[in-house]
Ligand SMILES: Cc1ncc(C[n+]2csc(CCOP(=O)(O)OP(=O)(O)O)c2C)c(N)n1
Ligand code: SF4
């Protein structure tokens with residue numbers, strides 16, 4: 001430790017302040033397109049490398065450059081990585097929002113600001129540090145046009161100094177960030193160093209926040225959910241990928257393209273995949289179905305607006321029984337409605353996407369690790385059940401960086417489902433495409449190109465009999481509808497089971513899913529510690545619901561269903577599925593602000609609904 | 613007991629030993645006399661004569677009377693009757709999954725030029741190997757006779773309604789966008805359509821054939837420009853088409869001044885005997901302008917308007933392994949543990 005640290009340390013504790021170690025949220029307020037992304041990643045990584053559990057959330061506008069952006073880093077020794085409502089340390093870089101950002105802080109927070117903004121006059125219950133960025137950046141960055149970018153790395157150095165983040169870790173993080181660009185790495189480190197030196201010589205530590213080394217991140221990785229989904233899809237053996245760009249799903253396919261080019265080119269230099277940017281989502285899903293029908297493992301990634309366009313084809317897939325995987329990275333919508341904000345708003349519409357009676361299998365990851373592992377589940381289920389499988393991620397999971405244990409190599413073999421080959425047909429003589437031979441509702445299919453005169457069948461929507469001949473007979477139609485429903489019932493025992501935590505003494509249950517999980521685990525502790533409310537918890541991981549879900553509701557007096565949408569969408573699906581007498585046990589806690597769910601909001605609402 | 617056994621002659625077979633019956637489909641449910649039925653017949657004949665294994669063919673289609681027709685030919689081929697206007701995407705996905713498939717897509721003029729125009733346009737751009745047939749009757753047959761976007765200006769519905777919007781020329785569009793074999797024919801022109809389909813089978817790239825196919829129920833009356841009578845009076849073939857498959861070792865003399873010979877991907881020869889002086893089917897710009905001229909002159913040009921055997925197909929561009937992606941084994945499509953380890957290391 002440098003000796004100057006000691007001096008600063010001593011300066012802290014003014015007014016008998018208690019040191020707050022490894023428990024804070026840092027918010028960086030910048031302008032979209034100003035290049036603060038790398039600085040924020042470096043800050044996040046530096047804390048991570050010091051062994052402190054951390055999460056980073058980018059709150060960005062639907063804009064390429066010019067509008068305000070906030071990046072929040074939460075460091076928490078207890079491993080709580082949900083969004084924290086309160087900001088402890090603000091880095092105010094955006095003149096436009098600076099005033100409002102400062103005014104919204106709770107007393108005691110610290111503010112680091114660009115000197116000309118003169119924010120210290122705004123309030124007297126905060127700690128202010130000013131930094132003359134323009135003066136500091138000039139000597140380290142002679143090239144004027146790079147200064148705007150490099151300036152951001154200065155605050156990393158200042159924050160490092162003030163919070164006691166190890167500069168060696170900052171340097172390591174910078175070198176990782178600019179791995180292939182040594183010059184950029186040097187330049188950025190010089191900027192961070194200039195910030196650090198300035199803080200050491202000119203700022204006096206007055207806030208209580210510190211980062212100190214821990215051992216809670218050893219061996220862990222940092223990755224965003226979309227990259228994890230891309231990796232998962234590659235290891236699940238995807239061969240045909242189609243897409244139409246849309247935030248927040250584009251990066252999933254863009255990352256997948258990189259991975260596939262690196263790891264899925266054969267020794268002969270030929271691709272073992274095809275990736276096509278389609279003309280729209282109608283074509284994207286059509287290609288997925290064409291490929292799935294012809295036997296490929298096919299997928300697309302999209303968000304709500306794309307899902308809406310896919311509706312007709314989704315129904316055809318359901319009735320023609322064609323496999324495919326669709327990643328739905330949920331966001332707020334439609335049109336220009338907060339497209340860059342997170343949401344769990346497509347649960348209900350995706351579950352029944354299309355017209356007529358349709359019910360789709362949905363998998364719901366809560367973590368980057370599940371984005372990875374559920375890819376294999378999704379492709380296997382799609383081929384096993386010959387239907388679309390939707391993986392319901394969201395913007396918070398997909399586009400933000402999360403720490404995780406390294407992913408485990410998939411142990412489940414690739415399951416191609418019931419496909420008859422030429423040899424099978426030689427043995428059987430013929431087959432009936434839509435006949436329930438095994439009692440699970442799932443028929444046998446053949447792939448186009450199978451060299452057998454009895455291999456072909458005619459694929460169409462609902463109007464067919466067991467031999468896939470055109471039929472409008474009521475009995476054929478009804479039998480087919482019932483069989484397809486049976487498949488869905490069969491799927492209940494094959495989809496991922498929920499994660500259930502029971503304390504054995506709770507009358508209250510919480511049901512949540514996806515990224516809400518992170519707020520819930522923290523909220524349960526708050527409810528216990530602050531209100532003495534004990535809760536059991538079930539995290540849904542799939543639709544259709546499995547046996548455990550019904551049992552959980554049956555075992556609790558009241559069950560709070562927490563979700564990030566207005567209309568209690570999952571609760572509605574549960575209502576359709578559970579015994580009518582249990583319906584009144586369900587209570588909704590719904591959040592619709594476009595920000596990732598935080599624990600405090602849940603705790604406040606649940607405790608007040610419990611009359612506390 | 614008869615002393616001289618009477619033997620029925622063995623049925624005629626093609627070069628892979630199949631009879632024409634092996635290329636038949638189910639009994640048609642379209643109206644008697646519908647042009648679409650005649651097109652199904654031509655497809656059967658062309659596939660049979662070319663000796664295409666039916667199991668290698670797929671028949672994607674959209675929605676419409678036309679799109680139903682794959683049920684009425686080649687029952688030994690997989691069919692996919694998809695949703696309205698989206699045959700191109702189904703076909704694209706299937707061909708990507710298995711590039712060894714021979715895709716013969718059937719669509720209607722409504723299916724292609726209205727609801728499906730977006731997918732049509734992009735399929736043409738990609739030059740995906742596929743034979744795309746529009747069974748073009750100028751109306752929506754299945755929804756009982758409304759105008760489609762290929763109906764000619766001034767054409768009249770049975771109800772007396774006059775079309776006052778210009779038609780979309782799907783051939784001009786296909787050539788502009790990048791299709792590499794583009795022609796128009798008439799369901800009643802047996803010889804021409806037959807030769808054109810055989811050439812289509814030999815082509816590698818997007819084949820787009822707009823086949824005028826009268827709807828006897830809704831658009832075959834006086835005042836229609838897609839009726840049998842109108843076509844008999846106005847069809848202007850630009851060439852006399854002769855197709856010599858690669859497997860037929862015959863040499864056919866031709867006069868290079870009067871005939872354009874195109875050597876197809878498989879070595880087959882397409883001989884286009886010019887009925888119109890100076891028409892060069894390898895000149896894109898000229899082909900497009902000739903089609904526009906035809907509209908001005910109220911002519912219905914038929915023939916092979918454009919052919920290009922040099923352009924790379926979508927499959928070439930993707931640079932895929934020659935094996936069908938659909939059946940690649942786990943050992944090929946799931947990278948090893950060391951790959952995951954390496955990626956994880958980079959994220960630490
Ligand atoms: C999304 C959708 N909209 C409308 C329809 C109704 N529809 C069925 S067939 C058809 C028109 C078919 O016309 P065309 O493609 O020209 O085929 P034809 O029957 O003339 O051969 C329409 C509009 C539909 N099936 N789907
Ligand atoms: S309605 Fe017209 S297009 Fe349809 S089957 Fe009858 S004749 Fe053919």
Ligand SMILES: [Mg+2]
Nearest residue numbers: 720721749751
């Ligand atoms: Mg039509």
